[in-house]
Amino acid sequence: MGWWWLRLVVVAAAAVLTTIPQQANSQPQINLLNRGCSQYNASNINDFFNNLNATFSDLRSQLSGGGGRRFATAQQSRSSDPVYAMAQCRNYMSERDCLTCYDAAVSLIRNCSAANGARVIYDGCFLRYESNTFYDQTTLPGNVQICGNRTAAQPSAFNAEAQTFLRDLQLATPRINGYFAATTRQISGGGGNSTIYGVAQCAETISRTGCEDCLTVAFGNIQGCLPNADGRAIDAACFLRYSDVPFFADNQTIDITPFLGGGGIVKVWNSSSRNAIIGGVVGGAGLVLILLALYLWYHFSRKPKAARRGSILGATELQGPNIYSYKDLKSATKNFSEENKLGEGGFGDVYKATLENGDVVAVKKLDISYSRAKADFESEVRLISNVHHRNLVRLLGCCSKGSELLLVYEYMANGSLDRFVYGEKRGVLSWKQRFDIIYGTARGLAYLHEQYHVCIIHRDIKPGNILLNDDFQVKIADFGLARLLPENQSHVSTKFAGTLGYTAPEYAIHGHLSEKVDTYSFGVVILEIISGRRSNDMNVESDTEYLLEEAWKLYESGMHQKIADETLDSNDYKPEDVKKMVEIALVCTQSPASSRPTMSEILVLLSSDHTIVPKAPNRGNSFNPGSKFFVDTTTTSASTGSSNATASFTQFTGR
Ligand SMILES: *[C@@H]1O[C@H](CO)[C@@H](O)[C@H](O)[C@H]1NC(C)=O
Ligand SMILES: *[C@@H]1O[C@H](CO)[C@@H](O)[C@H](O)[C@H]1NC(C)=O
Ligand SMILES: *[C@@H]1O[C@H](CO)[C@@H](O)[C@H](O)[C@H]1NC(C)=O
């Protein structure tokens, strides 16, 4: 136990040496990222403003005085209108810049007048207050990415490097005392050189695990900005930002590599993973005074929290889905008329609805009568409605009446991808658009599998479930719906014929479900997008072969470019582009499931110039929906690829 204290002091002292006040580089960075006011007003206005003023001046005095502090909390909890507040500057800011930023935040937040909660987030600092304590909150609905509008100079090199750079930042920062890191990385390749600058920061009142959780969500969000040259992700307790131009001084940079593997500091934090330890550090002129304030927050894990009032990043957004009235939806869809019908999904029909306020939405009428407990059901709907990602269709709310259940989604003007791949709009999409659609789909899936706080397996990835907005941006629909079904009821088996060509063999035959089931379907979808063919249509010209079978054959005979859709302009793409897509598709459809890459690995593959060589164990009977389909595929292991090829794939994706 004694050593534990000593180590913490040493770590804190080291932190002081690297964060002694920096004066120059005067940049308060008052670029507004987000603000909001609670929709509830304080009850006793006079009490409230007394508390608010006292809290704000407390925060200011903590941030000033040469102590190098960039984080503070303060509260006035007596009286009917308590105020809890938190302020934070990025640690690279000088004290003067920090205070300038803080003052700007205070004056802006006062525009919320008597609202009992509010927040302002700038590039340089952050201020929030609420009527109850929120210091242990980590990630909240409304967490978003804010992307710059410039594309990086060498998009694919930048994209690939930025992915790993941000991932490293995400991993290292929770292990660093003070939860802050500013670092840079050189980008080579693509014939040029440039640097990427990044910063990650967590609130000091959360646990290391909380910081990890928050940055995991932030990482997922910020990926949506790549390959743009700069982006930020904001959340209740953390901040992540990258750019190809510097936004902090060189001497603020730290080397994060020691925090990527493990080490002494990590042990200090590990010894009390349920507690948050806060080191407050004050330096004086000439000598360093260390004041350590330790606070321990005991998390009563899994205990339901008191209802949260609003969320930090969208004060009007309450937890849980909006509840729509059945009557309104009925009239908005003209009594669910045929003319308003947009399509038939795996779970029910979808209608276009024009709400009274003029908003156009899509309403899905579920054709399952749910047998789960209502509370259980609502928690699943809440889970799905809290998933926010630019490549996932947003669930706006729901409505239940008797055994009927309606889900309300954002409306997608261009409908589903199947129309563009082999339907009436075939030939409209350019190669670049097809690539973007594949990339966006991968990004949405990576978020569902790896970055949301629970892993959501879609189970029904196919062009009909991939929607396009008016900008042809991809949004995946129907994710999470499988979770609404009773455990033993698989929608894939009820609608099996429709999705046959996309279903991974281990799932279709043995019911083995993992996120690699989606990877498999994604691989099939890639082939459909580049070929303009249905996976389960036979090609009349070439020996009545299914698309996947044909792709393997063409790949093995080096004629992969033959798979490209003939409606594509051949000046639009290079044969290598087709080869790479075919390779990625084949890697995704390998068996066993463990040999398929994860979606984040696929993102790296898609954005790199490297090619990969798939190996094909038992491909002969793994996908053909004909007579061979029901053969057990888990035992054969004949490989037509070389082991070298697998090694290079493994090496490249860092696994
Ligand atoms: C960092 O560099 C700036 C000039 O860019 C300088 O004014 C400042 O004193 C330096 N800070 C430290 C801690 O060396
Ligand atoms: C809160 O107070 C503001 C001004 O003081 C007022 O405009 C607003 O309507 C109030 N909101 C509620 C929900 O009472
Ligand atoms: C709180 O501070 C604001 C701005 O400085 C001031 O206008 C207001 O009168 C103060 N209110 C109270 C109750 O002290």
Ligand SMILES: *[C@@H]1O[C@H](CO)[C@@H](O)[C@H](O)[C@H]1NC(C)=O
């Ligand atoms: C804040 O409020 C003042 C006066 O109510 C108004 O003039 C100003 O535009 C507001 N600022 C913002 C950013 O809304």
Ligand SMILES: *[C@@H]1O[C@H](CO)[C@@H](O)[C@H](O)[C@H]1NC(C)=O
């Ligand atoms: C990009 O963003 C900047 C700053 O936000 C803005 O001034 C500029 O007009 C934008 N450019 C485009 C092409 O949207």
Ligand SMILES: *[C@@H]1O[C@H](CO)[C@@H](O)[C@H](O)[C@H]1NC(C)=O
């Ligand atoms: C690489 O970076 C250096 C230093 O920043 C610069 O002088 C040089 O011109 C760069 N080279 C290329 C090819 O961009």
